[in-house]
Amino acid sequence: MNIGYIYLIVAAVLMLISFIKDRGKTKKALITAGKVALNVLPVLFFIFILMGVISTFVTKDVVAKLLGTGSGILGILIGELVGALALIEPAAVFPFSGSLIAKGASYGVIYAFASTAILIGIATLPAEITFMGKKFAVVRNILTFALVFFIALTFRYLM
């Protein structure tokens, strides 16, 4: 059985409980779900095509060499930089990472990529500076980058 059905059943049950407890909130939840769907589905469409392109044209050797276990510090830095620069929805990070894993990228590199993709954003930096101040933004982004780097280095001992 497709594991997706189990999640769907869980979602349906939660929706039902939500509906019994509070109709207004459930309506709000449905509207948000619709908006998120409209936001994320086109990005996923793009990402899935990109995944297709990667699996067709990029050879395993290249990915393994740049992002594989042997790539060491350089691979992690590439992963982190791409994650920080990429304008990518969190929901699209994981499918994309999955296709890189299939091509031989190491889990440490993928951890680095996924973490910085969610936590560091060149695109969100102006917003962060406006809301939280320059010092805060600089300290947070650099510190996150550094910490993710060290965790990524030891990640393969955890996997």
Added chain:
Amino acid sequence: MKKLIKDAIIYVLLGLVIWGIVALFSFVKSVFVAQVAYKAFAGAFWIIISVFFFIGLIQAWITPEQLSKYLGKTAGWKRFAFASTVPIFLGGSLFTIFPLTKSLKEKGASNSAILAFITAWSGKAPLLPLEAQFLGWRFTIIRTLLIIPTAIAIGILGEIVIDKWQRVPVVITANKMAEGEILIEEEVIKELDREFNLRETEAEKIFSKAKYRVEYEIVGDILEKNIPVKLAELVSGCNCDLIKLEVFSPSLTFSSDGKRFPSKAKFVIATKGYKEDISKHLNEIRKLLEDNDIRIIKEKET
């Protein structure tokens, strides 16, 4: 909504263009690309759909206002523990988180709690099914569990760095007046008290090392107009420190006759440099106080 649709069209077009370019060069390869894309999409379709519902439910039932209210009420390590775990369950993107953390900051949350909050929020519990589908449960669980120590570390280290950088050691001791007569929220004073008092010893050090010090006594709506924070901001830009800020009482409005009594405070501006270096900044401080209708009742070099 308009922007949402525009973005959607751009992404779909971008995908089609990439696929079109592939098709232009090799039809067989483009079929292969489409196959991979379809397989990945079909395999995850129901997971993606249920994730949308999870995100919707979380955003409807846990509002940012609730969270910031809760964070404002709890104190010390409890607040920190909360900030480094609970946001894991939230959805949303970086763009949505900063307005929320700004309001947390205004409510008196420390930098460490806010840094932990942002970091922990990268856990993305509603997306877990999607993450597990593409990267496996082992990776998903390890990454999610790692969030907690990472959030704590970034919170603690970040606050140390930001504090060193900002140099605003301020001590506030607010004395509470007769209860029931106080209209200004008591919580606000307590917040200031806790956040700033930690730096008392540091303030003593700066006071003894300073070459030039000026002591001020002021009267007016000090807490209501957020004067401590405004002063701290002003001073952080110059080569001097704001220390030993004490607010003696919140402004009082007596419910019986509506009479107002302004609050009183004193603080010291200290510098390691000479008098001439900070005279310009002292003028700025006087102007700030004047603009906010705060009266200076004493200004004394010590």
